[in-house]
Amino acid sequence: MGREVLLAWVKDRHDVPGYISVSVSVCQIFLDYVCFLCSRGAFSEVVLAEEKGTQRLVAIKCIPKKALQGKENNIENEIAVLHRIKHTNIVSLEDIFESTSHLYLVMQLVSGGELFDRIVEKGFYTERDASQLIHQILDAVKYLHDMGIVHRDLKPENLLYYSMDEDSKIMISDFGLSKIEDTGSVMSTACGTPGYVAPEVLAQKPYSKAVDCWSIGVISYILLCGYPPFYDENDAKLFEQILKAEYEFDSPYWDDISDSAKDFICHLMEKDFMKRYTTDQALQHPWICGDTALDKNIHESVSAQIKKNFAKSKWKQAFNATAVVRHMRRLQLGTSLEGPSQITPTSPCHAQALLLQEEDEEEEEEEEGPGRSLPHCLLP
Incomplete structure (x- = not known):
């Protein structure tokens, strides 16, 4: 807490909806994430982020400080709890960043x-x-x-x-x-x-x-x-x-x-x-x-x-970490998009583009019966 974070959000609305490039500069630490919108709640957004240097995937909970007004105790309590726990069956908090407008909780990615x-x-x-x-x-x-x-x-x-x-x-x-x-x-x-x-x-x-x-x-x-x-x-x-x-x-x-x-x-x-x-x-x-x-x-x-x-009303929500990671694995096995693309073949954004393509193809199937589940990325 207390560290200044410089965030540059750049949305590419033409190639992949929701694509965001995020560069994070924290004192002498420089992290470069490629992110896309994963889940949007009432008070925060969760993005799937890939650290370019290591290709390590994490989930970042982005909380506007305006949304925290009057709820400071809640977020402080959540952070206090997450800082204390480390268990193999509990999603962990890996880091915390703060800017003038947002609080960012970097969480362990769970994609199953x-x-x-x-x-x-x-x-x-x-x-x-x-x-x-x-x-x-x-x-x-x-x-x-x-x-x-x-x-x-x-x-x-x-x-x-x-x-x-x-x-x-x-x-x-x-x-x-x-x-x-x-x-x-x-x-x-x-x-x-x-x-x-x-x-x-x-x-x-x-x-x-x-x-x-x-x-x-x-x-x-x-x-x-x-x-x-x-x-x-x-x-x-x-x-x-x-x-x-x-x-x-x-x-x-x-x-x-x-x-x-x-x-x-x-x-x-x-x-x-x-x-x-x-x-x-x-x-x-x-x-x-x-x-x-x-x-x-x-x-x-x-x-x-x-x-x-338990009707799965969220099956058709914004795409999620699970589906994207699944597609990234396919890409790493050699699957690629048809035609020229400027998207990095192993990036989450490339996987999401495939997902967008398959969503249209599966539209009619879902009308005939239950669609396949696309579990969303839910993090603390």
Whole structure:
């Protein structure tokens, strides 16, 4: 913080929409990034950036200082949290730059896409796969809790795959609502995402890190059936369900799921937070550390419910890091655009140009059925 950054943004509106060339000069350190718009939120933009010298890819969260007015505590809290944590399953903060108008958070790039997208794309998916995913999440959240940090907004959208590899690890992102606990303290601020928030938060009672364990229970439930444990179009009725912890293991969706998995979920989605499993206890459950998770393929049922209950409205959003990295790999294998081009063959911009071309080609296919998922780049 406090370092001056000189940024020169140059948009080429003719060759590639959203293309931005960014040169960053920080004291005696000179970094040259080639970037394109990756994702735009209400208060910030995230760009995929390639460091020309090393071709290392990162994601830069660009936050206008005007948008921070009155929210300084939020961003300071997020940075304070990110500075403290270093875990293999948590998206890391690599650097911070500041200009007169913007704050720039340089984040580790995760390019494997969102959790639900990958499950839908799979051809084979079992309880054991879900157990291994939850094991990684529990391990990361236990690390946070041991550090005195509560995430407070765990949900599938904040769970990203590190890479496109079949055996890629899962990563936790978005620490905008996280909180560093004071010794022996409890929290009372109502926050989180409806559907994943714990009963005590909705009841406006003091709460603790147990809220994260509830959210992991909800995520586990969805991973095994494809639909949420609580749902109603009326928010008041939805909150009433959560407050009462009213959920069922409905037939036929849960008929092939083990009793051990259901027991695991019940211990996490326990209304009484004093009786609710901690991360330590959850990690010791046989469904996580033992061999009770079944190997039966449940992909057809789960993926069908995910498509039905979690409509991917963002499939057609601005192009994302995942898709671009995928195309960059193709380019490195020798694929090239037809005709002359001034775009560097291995650059993200070249990959995005291919993506623009394929978007038009796949327009009609998406009208006939579900389009292929283009997971967007979501970073803290």
